[in-house]
Amino acid sequence: MNYFVIMCGGVGSRFWPFSRNERPKQFLDFLGTGRSLLQMTIDRIRPLADPERIFLVTNEAYVDQIREHLPEIPADNILAEPARRNTAPCICWAANHIAALDPEATMVILPADHLIIREEEFRRTVSEGIDFVNADGGLLTIGIKPTGPNTGYGYIQFGDAVEGWPGVMRVTAFTEKPNLELAKSFVESGEFLWNAGMFIWRTADILDAFRTYAPETAALFGQGTGKYATADETDFVNEIYPQAESISVDYAIMEKADNVFVKSADIGWSDLGTWNALYETAPKDRDANVIIKSRVLTEGCRGSVFAVEGDRIVVASGLENYIVAQTDRALLICPLEKEQEIRSVVNSVASRFGDKYI
Amino acid sequence: MNYFVIMCGGVGSRFWPFSRNERPKQFLDFLGTGRSLLQMTIDRIRPLADPERIFLVTNEAYVDQIREHLPEIPADNILAEPARRNTAPCICWAANHIAALDPEATMVILPADHLIIREEEFRRTVSEGIDFVNADGGLLTIGIKPTGPNTGYGYIQFGDAVEGWPGVMRVTAFTEKPNLELAKSFVESGEFLWNAGMFIWRTADILDAFRTYAPETAALFGQGTGKYATADETDFVNEIYPQAESISVDYAIMEKADNVFVKSADIGWSDLGTWNALYETAPKDRDANVIIKSRVLTEGCRGSVFAVEGDRIVVASGLENYIVAQTDRALLICPLEKEQEIRSVVNSVASRFGDKYI
Numbered sequence: 001m002n003y004f005v006i007m008c009g010g011v012g013s014r015f016w017p018f019s020r021n022e023r024p025k026q027f028l029d030f031l032g033t034g035r036s037l038l039q040m041t042i043d044r045i046r047p048l049a050d051p052e053r054i055f056l057v058t059n060e061a062y063v064d065q066i067r068e069h070l071p072e073i074p075a076d077n078i079l080a081e082p083a084r085r086n087t088a089p090c091i092c093w094a095a096n097h098i099a100a101l102d103p104e105a106t107m108v109i110l111p112a113d114h115l116i117i118r119e120e121e122f123r124r125t126v127s128e129g130i131d132f133v134n135a136d137g138g139l140l141t142i143g144i145k146p147t148g149p150n151t152g153y154g155y156i157q158f159g160d161a162v163e164g165w166p167g168v169m170r171v172t173a174f175t176e177k178p179n180l181e182l183a184k185s186f187v188e189s190g191e192f193l194w195n196a197g198m199f200i201w202r203t204a205d206i207l208d209a210f211r212t213y214a215p216e217t218a219a220l221f222g223q224g225t226g227k228y229a230t231a232d233e234t235d236f237v238n239e240i241y242p243q244a245e246s247i248s249v250d251y252a253i254m255e256k257a258d259n260v261f262v263k264s265a266d267i268g269w270s271d272l273g274t275w276n277a278l279y280e281t282a283p284k285d286r287d288a289n290v291i292i293k294s295r296v297l298t299e300g301c302r303g304s305v306f307a308v309e310g311d312r313i314v315v316a317s318g319l320e321n322y323i324v325a326q327t328d329r330a331l332l333i334c335p336l337e338k339e340q341e342i343r344s345v346v347n348s349v350a351s352r353f354g355d356k357y358i
Numbered sequence: 359m360n361y362f363v364i365m366c367g368g369v370g371s372r373f374w375p376f377s378r379n380e381r382p383k384q385f386l387d388f389l390g391t392g393r394s395l396l397q398m399t400i401d402r403i404r405p406l407a408d409p410e411r412i413f414l415v416t417n418e419a420y421v422d423q424i425r426e427h428l429p430e431i432p433a434d435n436i437l438a439e440p441a442r443r444n445t446a447p448c449i450c451w452a453a454n455h456i457a458a459l460d461p462e463a464t465m466v467i468l469p470a471d472h473l474i475i476r477e478e479e480f481r482r483t484v485s486e487g488i489d490f491v492n493a494d495g496g497l498l499t500i501g502i503k504p505t506g507p508n509t510g511y512g513y514i515q516f517g518d519a520v521e522g523w524p525g526v527m528r529v530t531a532f533t534e535k536p537n538l539e540l541a542k543s544f545v546e547s548g549e550f551l552w553n554a555g556m557f558i559w560r561t562a563d564i565l566d567a568f569r570t571y572a573p574e575t576a577a578l579f580g581q582g583t584g585k586y587a588t589a590d591e592t593d594f595v596n597e598i599y600p601q602a603e604s605i606s607v608d609y610a611i612m613e614k615a616d617n618v619f620v621k622s623a624d625i626g627w628s629d630l631g632t633w634n635a636l637y638e639t640a641p642k643d644r645d646a647n648v649i650i651k652s653r654v655l656t657e658g659c660r661g662s663v664f665a666v667e668g669d670r671i672v673v674a675s676g677l678e679n680y681i682v683a684q685t686d687r688a689l690l691i692c693p694l695e696k697e698q699e700i701r702s703v704v705n706s707v708a709s710r711f712g713d714k715y716i
Contacts, residue, residue, distance in 0.1 A: 017673075297706055299699070308689060313711050315375075315703050317692040324691065331666060333682065333691060334675040341657070345673050348655055353671050 002130055003105050003203075004049050005094045008038055008066065008112030009059040009081055014274050014339065016346045017330035018307060020358050026113040027065050030272065031282065031292065037113045037272070038069050044119050045110070048126060055079060055098065056112075057090045082238045087197075088252040089244035092210050092221045093237060099203045100228035106130055107206065109199040109249075115281055117268025125167075125265040129200040132165050132263070139209060140200040141171070141254065143193025143262040144269045149183035152274055154195035154250070156262050157186075171260040174250055193264055195250070196271065200263075206253070214252040220244055275323045275339045279305050305336065329357050360488055361463050361561075362407050363452045366396055366424065366470030367417040367439055372632050372697060374704045375688035376665060378716050384471040385423050388630065389640065389650065395471045395630070396427050402477050403468070406484060413437060413456065414470075415448045440596045445555075446610040447602035450568050450579045451595060457561045458586035464488055465564065467557040473639055475626025483525075483623040487558040490523050490621070497567060498558040499529070499612065501551025501620040502627045507541035510632055512553035512608070514620050515544075529618040532608055551622055553608070554629070558621075564611070572610040578602055633681045633697045637663050663694065687715050 011024045019025040026038040035043065042054065051072045058066055060080035067075065079093060091109060098105045108126055116122045129140050143156045154177055158169035174195065178186060186192040201209075210218035220243060224236045245252075254260055270281040282290040287302050294308040297315045304322040308314050316324060323339065325332045330349070334342065350358045369382045377383040384396040393401065400412060409430045416424055418438035425433065437451060449467060456463045466484055474480045487498050501514045512535055516527035532553065536544060544550040568576035578598050585594045603610075612618055628639040640648040645660050652666040654674065661679040666672050667686065674682060681697065683690045688707070692700065708716045 295711060297703065297710060299703070312684070312687060312689055313707060313715050314689045315692065315707060316690075317696055317699070317703075319691060324689075326670070326689065329670060331670055331672045331682075331684065331689070332674075333677060334673065338675055341675070345655065345657070345675075349671060349673060352655060353653060357671055 001053065001102055001105055002049060002108065003098050003102070004045050004054045004108045004110065005091070005098070006038070006041055006054065006056045006110050006112045007058075007087060007090055007197075008056055009062065009084065009090065010113065014342050015325075016342055016349075016358065017327045017332050018309075018325055020327075020329070021355070022061070023065075024062065024113075025272070027062070027069060029293070030278070031115070036069055037115070038066070041110060041112050041114070042070055042073070044116060044122065045108075045126075048123055052077070055094060057081065057094050059084060079237075080234075081241060083242045085241065085244045085246045087249040088210075088214060088217055088247045089221075089241065091199075091206065091249050092214075092217050092244075093241070095203050095206050095210070096221050096224060097228045097233070099207060100230075103204070105203040106134055107199075107201060107203050109197075111197050111271070113272060114196070115268075115270045115272050117281075118266070122265070122267040122269075125263060125267060126200065128165070128167070129263050132162075132168055132261070133201050133205070136162075136165075137202060137205050138259040138261050139205060139254065139257055140168070140261045140263055142196050142198040142200070142265050144196050145264060145266045146187045146192065146194055149180060149187045150194070150277075151177055151180050151183050152277060153177065153271065155183075155186050155192045156195050157192050158262050158264075162261060165263075167264040168261050169264065171254075171262050174255045193262060194269075196265075196269055199249070199254075205259075209253050209257050209259075213256040214245075214247075217244060217247075217252065275305055275325075276336055279303075279336060303336070359411065359460055359463055360407060360466065361456050361460070362403050362412045362466045362468065363449070363456070364396070364399055364412065364414045364468050364470045365416075365445060365448055365555075366414055367420065367442065367448065368469075368471065372700050373683075374700055374707075374716065375685045375690050376667075376683055378685075378687070379713070380419070381423075382420065382471075383630070385420070385427060387651075388636070389473070394427055395473070396424070399468060399470050399472070400428055400431070402474060402480065403466075403484075406481055410435070413452060415439065415452050417442060437595075438592075439599060441600045441602075443599065443602045443604045445607040446568075446572060446575055446605045447579075447599065449557075449564065449607050450572075450575050450602075451599070453561050453564050453568070454579050454582060455586045455591070457565060458588075461562070463561040464492055465557075465559060465561050467555075469555050469629070471630060472554065473626075473628045473630050476624070480623070480625040480627075483621060483625060484558065486523070486525070487621050490520075490526055490619070491559050491563070494520075494523075495560060495563050496617040496619050497563065497612065497615055498526070498619045498621055500554055500556040500558070500623050502554050503622060503624045504545045504550065504552055507538060507545045508552070509535055509538055509541050510635060511535060511629070513541075513544050513550045514553050515550050516620050516622075520619060523621075525622040526619050527622065529612075529620050532613045551620060552627075554623075554627055555608075557607070557612075563617075567611050567615050567617075571614040572603075572605075575602060575605075575610065633663055633683075634694055637661075637694060661694070 055077045057079045155175045157172040159172040162168040227236045290305045292307040295313045296306045299317045301319045308326045321336045413435045415437045513533045515530040517530040520526040582594045648663045650665040654664045654672040657675045659677045666684045679694045
C-alpha cells in the first residue's frame with residue numbers, strides 16, 4: 001500500500017512576521033484562498049490516499065494546530081517529534097512506524113508548505129513515481145524543471161534516462177544552493193533540476209539505505225523495533241529522539257546512495273521559502289505589485305508585496321521592490337533584496353521585545 | 359473680564375490616518391504625552407483663566423469628545439456649529455455669545471491643535487496682548503518669529519512699532535503661503551512673522567469690525583440679539599448658521615481693517631499642520647528618525663516618522679524620509695515630501711473603501 005508522510009515541523013522564519021514560532025508558515029492561509037498551506041497539501045493528495053494513509057511528522061508544539069487544520073486525519077497519524085532534528089531522523093522514524101503497520105509499504109514524503117499550481121500533473125508525477133519504485137526499487141526524488149537561475153534552491157544533476165520510465169533519470173549529484181553565475185550555468189546546461197524535497201521509495205529500501213549510509217541513526221531507531229505503532233512508541237521516541245544526529249536526508253542518504261533517481265516534473269512549483277519566491281509565484285497587479293489578502297491603495301509603488309492581515313486598509317506611496325507584511329503582532333517594511341536579513345532581525349526583535357513577537 | 363475661545367472644529371485631514379473625520383487631530387495624544395492636543399491647549403491657558411471663561415467652538419459632531427476630554431469645562435461653554443463655515447462665522451458667534459454674558463469682555467482666540475513649547479513665554483505674550491487691547495483697542499494677532507523659510511504658513515508683514523508696548527507693531531500686510539523663494543526673502547528681510555491664527559481683542563471691537571468689513575455676517579448674527587446665552591440660542595444658531603458665508607477671519611476682517619496690530623512672539627510654536635511640521639518639532643533618534651508612541655526597530659532608515667498605534671512592533675529597513683503611520687483602521691507608508699498628496703489619497707480611500715476609513 002501507499003503511504004504519504006507530510007513533514008510539517010518547520011518554522012519558516014524567513015516569513016516573519018507572518019510566520020512565527022507558534023504559528024509557522026504551513027498553518028497560514030498564505031495566498032488568501034481560505035485554506036492553509038498544510039490544508040492545500042492534503043487537499044492535493046487526497047485523490048491518491050485516504051486519510052488513514054496520510055501521516056504527519058511535526059514538532060509536538062504544533063499537534064493541536066494540525067488537529068484543528070486537519071480534523072479528518074486520525075490522531076494516531078500525527079508523529080510528534082520531541083526535538084527539532086532536521087529531516088533524516090524524521091524520515092527514519094516515519095519509515096519505522098509505517099513498516100510496523102505494513103512491511104510492504106511504499107512512502108511518499110512531501111513538505112507541508114510548498115505551492116503547486118498544476119495539481120493534476122503533480123498527482124500524475126507521484127503516481128508514476130510510485131509505480132517506478134514499486135517495480136524497480138531505488139530512492140526517487142522529484143526534480144522540478146527550473147524556470148530560471150534561482151539561487152534559493154538546491155539543484156540535482158541528472159545523467160542517463162531510465163528506459164521504460166518517462167522522465168526518470170539516474171542522479172549524478174546533489175548540489176548546494178549555488179551562486180548566481182553557477183545557477184545560470186546549471187540552467188543553461190539543461191542537466192539540472194531543482195531539489196523540491198519530495199521523495200518516493202519503498203519503506204524497506206529507505207530503511208536499508210539508513211542502515212548502509214546512516215548506521216547510527218538506523219541503530220538508534222532500530223532499538224524501537226516492536227514498539228512502533230504500539231502504545232510504547234511515544235515513550236520510546238521521546239527518549240531516543242533528542243540523541244539523533246540533526247542532519248538532512250539529502251546529506252545523510254541521498255548524496256551517498258548509489259540507487260538514487262530523479263523524476264522530472266513541471267508542476268508550477270514554489271517552495272514559498274522566501275518573500276521573493278512568493279513574489280515570483282503570486283499574481284501581480286498592473287504595477288507588478290503582489291497584494292495578498294489586503295486592501296491596498298498604491299501610488300508609484302512597483303514590484304512590492306503587500307500582506308497585511310486584518311481589516312486595516314493600506315495606503316502606500318513610492319515603494320519599489322518592498323515587502324510590507326503585517327500581523328496582529330508586528331509590521332515589517334523591508335526591501336525584498338534584504339530579506340535574507342530577516343532572520344537576524346527576528347533575533348533582534350526577540351532580544352529587544354520578547355519571544356512573543358517571533 | 360478675559361475670555362478664551364478655542365477653535366476646535368477642524369479635521370486635520372493631512373494627518374490621516376491618525377486624524378480622521380470622527381477623530382480629528384485635536385483629540386489625539388499626538389506626541390505621546392498622555393494628553394491630547396486639545397487638553398494641552400487648555401492646560402496651557404488654565405493659569406490665565408478659570409474653566410467658566412473658556413469657550414470651545416466646534417462642530418456638533420465633536421461635542422461628546424470635547425466633554426470627555428475636558429470634563430472641567432461647563433457644558434454651556436461648548437458652542438456647537440451645525441455646519442462647517444471657516445473661522446469668521448465661528449468668531450462672530452463666539453463674540454456675540456460672550457458679549458451677551460459680559461459687554462466689557464476681552465477675547466483671546468486660540469486654535470486647539472497647535473504645539474507650543476515655551477508655555478511661560480506664551481502666557482506672558484497673551485497677558486501683555488490683553489493689556490494692550492484693553493488700553494488701546496485694536497485687533498491684535500500673535501505673530502511667530504520665523505525659524506526658517508517655511509512655505510506651509512501665512513506671513514504677516516509688520517511696520518512701525520507701537521510705543522510703550524514692547525513687541526507690538528502695526529501690520530502692513532497679511533500674505534498667503536509663499537513659495538520657497540519668497541519665503542526666503544520674507545525671512546531675510548526681518549519684517550515678517552508667521553501667522554499663527556491667534557487673536558486678541560475686545561469683544562466690542564471685533565463686533566464693530568464685523569459690522570464694517572463683513573456686514574452680511576454681522577447682520578446675520580445680529581438677528582440673534584437677545585437670544586445669545588439664553589435657551590433660544592441653539593435653535594437660532596442652527597437656523598442661521600448654514601446661511602453664513604464660509605470665510606476665514608483673516609480674509610473677512612484682518613486683511614481689511616485699519617487697526618490691526620501684531621505682537622511678536624518666540625514661543626516654540628508649530629501648527630503641527632503636517633507630518634513635516636511634526637517631524638521638525640519632535641525629538642529624533644541618532645538616525646534622525648522620529649518615533650512616536652511606537653516600538654520600532656530600524657535598520658538603514660533615516661529622517662522618517664514612525665507613528666504606529668497599538669501593541670504591534672515595527673521593523674523597518676531602508677526607508678529614507680518616510681512617514682509610517684498606523685491606526686486601527688489604516689496604515690500609511692508615504693514619502694514625507696509627498697504629504698501634500700495625502701488629502702487626495704484620503705478622498706480615494708473614501709470612494710474605494712468607504713467613509714469609515716477617513
